[in-house]
Amino acid sequence: MIVKMKFLSISGPRTDIDRVCDVYLSKYEMQLENALTELKTTDNLMPFVEVNPYKEPLAKAEQFAALIPDGNVHVDASMTEDEMITLIRNINHNYLELVEKKELLKKKADGIKDNLNVLEPFRPLELDLYKVMRYKYMKVRFGRIEVDYYKRLERYLFSDLNAIFLEGVRNENYVYGCYFVSNAEASKVDSVFNSLHFERISLSRDYVGTPELACQDIQKEINDSAEQMKEIDTKIEELMTKHASQLLGARRRLEELSNNFDVRKMAARTDVGDNKEDYYILCGWMGEKDVEAFVKEAEHDDKVFIVVEEDKEKFFGDPPTKLKNPRFFKPFEMFIRMYGLPAHDEMDPTMFVALTYTFIFGAMFGDMGQGLCLFVIGGLLYLIKKIDLAGIISIAGLFSTFFGYMFGSIFGFENIIEAHWLRPVEAMTNLPFIGQLNTVFVVAIAFGMALNLLVMIFNVVNAIKSHDLENGLFSNNGVAGLVFYGFLVLTIVLYMTGHKVPGNIMMVIFLGVPILMFVFKEPLANLVQKRHKKMEEGKVMFFVQAFFELFETMLSYFSNTISYVRIGAFAVSHAAMMEVVLMLSGASEGSTNWIVFVLGNILVCGLEGLVVGIQVLRLEYYEMFSRFYKGNGREFKPFNNHSKEH
Known part of the structure; x- marks a missing residue:
C-alpha cells in the first residue's frame, strides 16, 4: 500500500x-525539499x-x-x-x-632493491669487489654488451x-660481465669496447667480498626492512584494535552529526536584522x-x-511515493x-503482482519436487543475503509445489x-464449434479473461482517485x-x-453502446466535464481516426486474451521436457542413470524457471499493467535513510 x-x-x-x-528528525523518515x-x-x-565541521x-x-x-x-556510543x-x-x-616510519623504511628498501637489481647480473663473478675497485695499476669496468657484439669481442680478446x-x-639479449685492463692500455681498450x-654499469665501492656475498647481504637488508614494516603494520592494527569499540561508536555518531549538518543544504534561514x-x-x-507522532x-x-x-x-506538486x-x-x-512507482493517486499493485505472478508461475511450472527445491534454495538466499529476487523465487516455488501436487x-x-x-498433457475438453482442446488452454484463456476484467476495474478505481x-x-x-468486454466474455462462456x-x-445495448462511447470518447468527455473545445480536425478525419482506434481496441482485446494461452503451453511443455529427461x-x-536424471532436472529447473519467470513478468507488464497502471510516481527518499542503514 502507499503511505x-x-x-x-x-x-x-x-x-x-x-x-x-x-532529537526529532533522526527518529522519523522525512524527505526534505529545498526550502x-x-x-x-x-x-x-x-x-x-x-x-x-564533521566531514x-x-x-x-x-x-x-x-x-x-x-x-x-562492541560499539561504544557513550562519548x-x-x-x-x-x-x-x-x-x-x-x-x-x-x-611516516613505514614510508621511510619503504623508501630505503626500494633503494636497496635497485642496488640488488644492478648487482644481480654479476653474481657469478668470482672476485673481491672491495679489492678490485681499488687496484692501483689496473682498471676494472663493469657493464653489459649485446650478444652479437660479444661474439666479435671474443675474436679481439x-x-x-x-x-x-x-x-x-x-x-637472450645481453652478456653481463667486467673486463680488466692495465692503466697504460685503458684508453685503447675502452675505445674498442x-x-x-x-x-658501463656503475657499482658502489662499498661492497665487500664477492658479488654473491654482496647480494646476500643486500637481500638480508631487504628482509630486515620488510620485517620492520610488518612490525609497524602490527602496531597500527594493535592501535586500531585497542580503540575499536570507541572508533566504531565515533564513526556512527559522526555520520549522524554530519548528515544532520548537511540538512542545511535543504534549509533556509530568515534574515531578520536588528541583531x-x-x-x-x-x-x-x-x-x-510519523507526522502525528512528531x-x-x-x-x-x-x-x-x-x-x-x-x-x-495542489500548489507545489505531487508527494513522493513510499x-x-x-x-x-x-x-x-x-x-x-522496475516498472515505475505508483503516483500518490494510484493504487499500489504490489499485492496484486505478488499473488498473480506466483500463481501463474506455479501453473506454468507445476512440479512438486522442483518447486520445493526453488522454495528452499530461494528462501535460504533471501534469509541470508536479503536478495529480493530470491524471496520471489521461494514464494513462486511454493505455488509450483502446489500445482505439481x-x-x-x-x-x-x-x-x-x-x-x-x-x-496437462492428457486432459482434453470438447467445445462447441472448436472441437477438442487441451483443458489447460481453456482454463488459461478463461483465467486471462477474468484478469482482464479485474484490471479494468482497477483502472476505473484509479480514474476515480x-x-x-x-x-x-x-x-x-x-x-x-468493462461493459463491452464483460458482455463479450459472458456471451462466449x-x-x-x-x-x-x-x-x-x-447485443446492441451491451456491445453497440460501448463502441459508440469508444468512438465519441473525446466529445462525451468534454460534455461531461463541461469543457467547450472545438474539434481540431474535420469530421471525416475524426471518423477515420476513430475507426482505426476502434480497430486497435478490438485487436488489443483479442491479443490480450490469447496471450494467456502461454500459461497452458508452458504447463504442457514442462511435462514434455521432463519426459525427455526421464527417457x-x-x-x-x-x-535410472541418476547422474543424468539429476543434471536433467537441474537444467530444466534452471532454464525453464528463467524463461517462465520472464514470461510471467511480461504478462504482468504488458497485459495487465498496460490496462490500469501508469507508474509515474517519484520515490520517497528520506534524508536520514543512510544513517539508519548503519
Whole structure:
C-alpha cells in the first residue's frame, strides 16, 4: 500500500537546527525539499553557507574503522562530541608517526632493491669487489654488451686486445660481465669496447667480498626492512584494535552529526536584522503517522514550530511515493520499482503482482519436487543475503509445489502421486464449434479473461482517485470497455457451456453502446466535464481516426486474451521436457542413470524457471499493467535513510 504523505514546515532558532535533527528528525523518515524553492513567496530567506565541521573527522574515523580486524566488536556510543574529536586526533597523531616510519623504511628498501637489481647480473663473478675497485695499476669496468657484439669481442680478446673479460649472467639479449685492463692500455681498450656498444654499469665501492656475498647481504637488508614494516603494520592494527569499540561508536555518531549538518543544504534561514536571532526553516514530506507522532512529541518544545500544510500537492506538486507492504509481499516491490512507482493517486499493485505472478508461475511450472527445491534454495538466499529476487523465487516455488501436487508431477514422474486435478498433457475438453482442446488452454484463456476484467476495474478505481472521468468512463479500459468486454466474455462462456446466448437487443445495448462511447470518447468527455473545445480536425478525419482506434481496441482485446494461452503451453511443455529427461536417464524403462536424471532436472529447473519467470513478468507488464497502471510516481527518499542503514 502507499503511505499517505503530509507536507510540513519546521522552524526554530537557527542555532537549534542540529538539536532538532538529532532529537526529532533522526527518529522519523522525512524527505526534505529545498526550502528556498518551496517557500519562494516568503521574504528575507537566505541559504546556509556553513562548512560541515564533521566531514574531516568522519573521513578519518571511516579510514581507521576500515583498518580494524574483522570480528564482533562492541560499539561504544557513550562519548561526547569533544571526546570523539580528541580520540580521533590522538589516534591520527600516532597513526601518522607509524605511517611516516613505514614510508621511510619503504623508501630505503626500494633503494636497496635497485642496488640488488644492478648487482644481480654479476653474481657469478668470482672476485673481491672491495679489492678490485681499488687496484692501483689496473682498471676494472663493469657493464653489459649485446650478444652479437660479444661474439666479435671474443675474436679481439684472443688476438689484439690486452684485456681480460669475465662473463657474468647471459640472457637472450645481453652478456653481463667486467673486463680488466692495465692503466697504460685503458684508453685503447675502452675505445674498442665503446665501439662495440659496451654499456658501463656503475657499482658502489662499498661492497665487500664477492658479488654473491654482496647480494646476500643486500637481500638480508631487504628482509630486515620488510620485517620492520610488518612490525609497524602490527602496531597500527594493535592501535586500531585497542580503540575499536570507541572508533566504531565515533564513526556512527559522526555520520549522524554530519548528515544532520548537511540538512542545511535543504534549509533556509530568515534574515531578520536588528541583531535579532535568525530562524531556520525546513520543509518536506513525511508519512501521516510519523507526522502525528512528531507533532505530539514536540508539542511541549517551545523552540520547535511545526506547520502541517493541507492540499500541498495542489500548489507545489505531487508527494513522493513510499510503499509499505507486509513482509510476505515486500520482495515483489522490486518488480514495481522496475516498472515505475505508483503516483500518490494510484493504487499500489504490489499485492496484486505478488499473488498473480506466483500463481501463474506455479501453473506454468507445476512440479512438486522442483518447486520445493526453488522454495528452499530461494528462501535460504533471501534469509541470508536479503536478495529480493530470491524471496520471489521461494514464494513462486511454493505455488509450483502446489500445482505439481494438483498435476501429479514430482521431478517429472507422473506415476508416483495421483493428479488431484488433471494432467496437462492428457486432459482434453470438447467445445462447441472448436472441437477438442487441451483443458489447460481453456482454463488459461478463461483465467486471462477474468484478469482482464479485474484490471479494468482497477483502472476505473484509479480514474476515480485521480478524477479522470474521460479515462474512467469512456476509454477501452474504463466503464465502457468493462461493459463491452464483460458482455463479450459472458456471451462466449454461455455459448461454450451450451446455454442460451443473449438476444440481439442485448447485443446492441451491451456491445453497440460501448463502441459508440469508444468512438465519441473525446466529445462525451468534454460534455461531461463541461469543457467547450472545438474539434481540431474535420469530421471525416475524426471518423477515420476513430475507426482505426476502434480497430486497435478490438485487436488489443483479442491479443490480450490469447496471450494467456502461454500459461497452458508452458504447463504442457514442462511435462514434455521432463519426459525427455526421464527417457535420456532411463527412468522410463526402469534403469535410472541418476547422474543424468539429476543434471536433467537441474537444467530444466534452471532454464525453464528463467524463461517462465520472464514470461510471467511480461504478462504482468504488458497485459495487465498496460490496462490500469501508469507508474509515474517519484520515490520517497528520506534524508536520514543512510544513517539508519548503519
